[in-house]
Amino acid sequence: MSSMPKDATNSTSPGNQALFDRARQLIPGGVNSPVRAFGSVGGTPRFIRSAKGCRILDEDGKEYIDFVGSWGPMILGHAHPEILEAISSTAIHGTSFGAPTAAEVEIAELIVDMVPSAEMARLTSSGTEATMSALRLARGITGRSLFIKFEGCYHGHGDSFLVAAGSGAATHGHPSSPGVPEATANLTLVAPFNDLDAVEKLMAEHGSDVAAIFVEPIAGNMGCVPPVAGFLEGLRKLCDEHGSLLVFDEVMTGFRVSPQCAQGLLGITPDLTTLGKIVGGGMPMGVVCGPKNYMEHFSPTGSVYQAGTLSGNPLSVAAGIALLKRLRADSEEIYSTLDQRSEQLHQLWKAALDSHGIPHSWHRVGSMFGLFFTADTVTNFKDAAKADEELFKSFFHGLLAEGVAIAPSSYEAGFVSLAHSSDDISFTAEAIGKLQF
Numbered sequence: 001m002s003s004m005p006k007d008a009t010n011s012t013s014p015g016n017q018a019l020f021d022r023a024r025q026l027i028p029g030g031v032n033s034p035v036r037a038f039g040s041v042g043g044t045p046r047f048i049r050s051a052k053g054c055r056i057l058d059e060d061g062k063e064y065i066d067f068v069g070s071w072g073p074m075i076l077g078h079a080h081p082e083i084l085e086a087i088s089s090t091a092i093h094g095t096s097f098g099a100p101t102a103a104e105v106e107i108a109e110l111i112v113d114m115v116p117s118a119e120m121a122r123l124t125s126s127g128t129e130a131t132m133s134a135l136r137l138a139r140g141i142t143g144r145s146l147f148i149k150f151e152g153c154y155h156g157h158g159d160s161f162l163v164a165a166g167s168g169a170a171t172h173g174h175p176s177s178p179g180v181p182e183a184t185a186n187l188t189l190v191a192p193f194n195d196l197d198a199v200e201k202l203m204a205e206h207g208s209d210v211a212a213i214f215v216e217p218i219a220g221n222m223g224c225v226p227p228v229a230g231f232l233e234g235l236r237k238l239c240d241e242h243g244s245l246l247v248f249d250e251v252m253t254g255f256r257v258s259p260q261c262a263q264g265l266l267g268i269t270p271d272l273t274t275l276g277k278i279v280g281g282g283m284p285m286g287v288v289c290g291p292k293n294y295m296e297h298f299s300p301t302g303s304v305y306q307a308g309t310l311s312g313n314p315l316s317v318a319a320g321i322a323l324l325k326r327l328r329a330d331s332e333e334i335y336s337t338l339d340q341r342s343e344q345l346h347q348l349w350k351a352a353l354d355s356h357g358i359p360h361s362w363h364r365v366g367s368m369f370g371l372f373f374t375a376d377t378v379t380n381f382k383d384a385a386k387a388d389e390e391l392f393k394s395f396f397h398g399l400l401a402e403g404v405a406i407a408p409s410s411y412e413a414g415f416v417s418l419a420h421s422s423d424d425i426s427f428t429a430e431a432i433g434k435l436q437f
């Protein structure tokens with residue numbers, strides 16, 4: 001297949017702009033999740049009609065090589081035949097029962113097998129639900145109310161987490177959301193990512209009241225920002241010293257950076273882990289997992305209440321099983337190919353940006369990457385926020401015009417999938433070469 005994305009207007013569709021105009025009358029901002037509105041980059045969001053492999057097709061009939069991948073889940077590419085088959089062969093037997101299924105047991109076994117710290121798993125319908133439930137669990141286990149999170153880390157849109165949050169909250173300029181009661185926000189302590197001294201100070205003052213430290217082990221919602229040496233090890237030690245739980249939010253990194261998630265790659269064992277995105281194979285699903293002695297505090301074995309009619313939904317579970325099985329069976333080949341393609345992307349994009357004389361810094365962990373338009377080192381949210389926004393906007397729109405889609409915010413990570421061929425990646429670098437800044 002040629003790497004050049006197609007550009008063919010389809011007269012039967014109202015098109016992106018007409019759909020956006022209609023959507024804005026009916027849906028706040030025209031979107032069901034804020035970053036999609038193109039708020040910080042301007043212009044018209046692309047309404048997606050279909051996707052296959054590494055390509056997405058919009059309602060103007062224009063095709064793009066996609067590095068968003070539904071914000072992470074599409075590690076094998078869009079509409080992968082094995083995932084589609086798992087969903088369709090399940091759907092004919094019913095789409096929701098509100099009762100346990102054999103498949104839920106199977107996916108729990110897969111999660112326990114693959115995630116080093118997991119002995120039990122509780123399924124939810126989204127990553128947001130998973131993090132909210134993990135926080136309640138940590139508070140229930142410890143009997144403490146405070147917790148620590150990091151500036152620019154995003155753990156979904158639960159009240160407690162919308163304090164100095166990354167992703168869309170930062171993109172739209174409301175990292176601490178109105179609507180979160182002050183009394184709730186006061187229980188959230190915030191430190192800069194990668195700043196162990198700041199966490200030590202917080203723990204010295206509040207440690208005995210801190211239920212948990214929540215962290216994205218590789219931050220992905222302020223762009224992609226890896227942990228500096230010793231940071232996660234330091235958090236582990238502080239949690240042990242103070243009897244607090246270390247919670248890894250692996251909604252983004254889970255099965256993305258390695259088949260054992262970030263915890264396996266980095267060799268740090270959290271107390272609790274939250275998963276989402278890949279674990280549901282592109283269908284809505286989240287997970288809280290951890291050792292039995294913690295997980296059994298969840299109702300009905302314990303008293304920490306957590307529930308959901310659609311939790312363990314058969315279609316999501318079927319998609320998740322198909323994807324996890326594939327990642328586990330072919331892990332060596334899959335993750336080394338992803339690594340090679342992602343390194344190719346890094347080298348070619350870097351060369352293309354250098355040819356324009358554009359200062360930038362780059363992070364990559366496996367197939368997750370972050371590009372910042374600043375020559376300075378980026379280790380936390382303040383560094384990420386110094387990147388040149390205007391340059392990002394030109395880059396973003398220039399790439400779209402050339403048929404390459406990246407996230408419409410400099411605070412999001414990018415993702416390479418197995419469906420991105422070497423030619424596709426070369427095409428995207430050539431596209432950068434053609435841009436005018």
Ligand code: HOZ
Nearest residue numbers: 033035036071167168221
């Ligand atoms: N918060 C998501 C990315 N980190 C964006 C979700 C979406 O718009 O679908």
